[in-house]
Amino acid sequence: MTSPEAPYGRGAFGNPRAVAGLAARIDEAARSLGRPATFMEVCGTHTNAIAAAGLRRLLPRSIRLIAGPGCPVCVTPVGYVDRAEALARRPGIIVCTFGDMLRVPSSTGSLERVRAEGGDVRVVYSPRDAVDMARQNPSRRVVFLGVGFETTVPTVAAALDEAEATAVSNFLILSGHKVMPPPLRALASDPEVAVDGLLCPGHVSVITGWRAFAFLPEDYGLAAVVVGFTPTDVMRGVLDLVRQMAEGRPEVVNLYSRVVTADGNTRAKALVERYFTPEDQIWRGFGAIPASGLGLRPEFAHRDASLIEVDVCDPVEPEGCRCGEVLKGSINPPECPLFGRECTHESPVGACMVSSEGTCAAWYRHERFSQGGAP
Template identity: 65%
Template sequence: MIATGGPGLSSNTDMHSDPKAIKALLVEIENLSMKLGRRAAFMEVCGTHTHAVAAAGLRRRLPENVRLVSGPGCPVCVTPIEYLDRAIALAALPDVTVCSFGDMLRVPSSSATLEEARADGHSIEIVYSPRDALQFAEKHPDRRVVFLAVGFETTVPTIAAALAEAETLGIKNFLILPGNKVMPPPMQALAGDPELRVEGFLLPGHVSVITGWETFLFLADEHGMSGAVVGFAPADVLRGIAELLRQLIEERHEVVNLYNRVVDARGNITARVFVDRFFEPTTVVWRGFGAIPGSGLRLRPEWRHRDASLIEVELPEPVEPSGCRCGDVLRGQIEPPECPLFAKSCTPDSAVGACMVSSEGACAAWYRHERFVIGSRQ
């Protein structure tokens, strides 16, 4: 069954930041959970939700029988180790500078992090946008400048814009290492996984701004699962949990948009057309999931002269960090404290796996905000 709009409390008001509204929603969730009368688990798909949920302490304020499980929506976390290996190999070339967002620098590769490689003399720059990398390329025409293109639907338009500007200005030494991913295919994989332990999804608000919320209708249509597109304030998240509980009680399975102050049905078509000019779908590997058809973006043939993955480099045999269970965390199979390394050998200051690096990583979010209540909800 399919919903076509945003039922429930209006999300066009200030309620998402009102403490009274938050309290009322918690009471509503408590009542709904009692009415449901059994356990229920939902997945917050997006890493920004994971961070928001942890920072607001929402997990521990939910009723005992309602659990929130983190999903694969942290771009740094799902980037496979081979990508990091290639980035380091590129940065070792004498005429290449690798430019990256800062949160990629501490992610372990098979041998070292980008940060360690930089300390060893590899040419690696931190940038805050693809355009920063483009400007670096313009100032250093003697170097090939490779931007690490990691991120979901929300990030790709800015990369396409940098590529367009490079073409317009004739900046030939600006390249990207394609690593962008899109969310619907892994959601298909999750929803079709017989081992999935959740009954509904809090769907990513930022991604939906670009894709439109209707892109997730397949969850209800093809898998009979519930989904709610929500924003990032505590009341947004709680409103989504209440909606998912209501659907379970009423035995409905619908996808609804509760973030209609910024998300509409069809998304940002202009941005998608712009992205399509440069990128086409391809099969890529997600940490924890393996290869997922159509889940990545590669440069179209006419732009391959900007594709740094075509530069020949020697790569090591990929080696995942020993004992790290990031893959299980990203598929919602375990919660971070169930990893034996959590808060022992793996901490944000000494991360063993990618999920402990980015603030959007589930392990980092749990470590920073929830580790003192570990066990209270297991």
């Protein structure tokens, strides 16, 4: 069941008085539930917005907000980073990446360390920068690390489009792209993950449309709401999730209608479909999830860096790191013994502390002194 209309008025986004008013309404609505409720956000930007605004502290104790697999760098498995490192060590290859990937731990180090040891790893700000680099280095292959969700993939597809149209044959992709619905199905059907509702990912929904999440209420009886990123947006979302539970009518409510439609960006989706096809992918903390990733179509095998043969060992996770449990919402970061001690944003042990979108990084920056984190 779905409802495209927001039941609350617009305006006052990020207004502290509006946030306080919504907190009071959530408190009142939560009392009518008669039991605690747990809601999960699955977008790194939501995780940061919630932590930065201290929204958890404004909610009644009976309402728990937890983070799920919303950070693309964090869910990228060690084996992917190992392969990227092996490519960067090859003399004829330049590896291009967004900056977040540089410090993500591999089995033996990181891309940053490979670069320090002479590997050619370069930070770019868009996939098209990597196409330009390929043009400027015709004797070498330029491999762009494709890490991201539905929001990022269209920009990679656009870069592929440009490379095809202008015959830049040495531009390749190592695709670790992932799509959000399959892991949400995995979470919804996992009896150990007791979630009552989801704050659906706002940016992803711009591309997919809110209808992509209709399976949450229809197949799993979960409340769902698509929201933006201001404190007011998030609090309105939480209030709606409580309302859906109280009324016993789970649905997808779109409270981000200023940018999210039912079917999303159909042009972007068509561009992605031209180059990519669903494939099984490994998610940190989840393992392999069927059809949860996007690999290059066979007709673009000449641009597929996963087909370049390299020696990689069996992946090794950082010792003691509990990122997998953080990504499934099983624990909050302060429950990891390394949080704020051996593992800090300045000296991260795991991927969830490295990425600016990571849950551990968000808690470390904003909540470690208020929520029982390390001193």
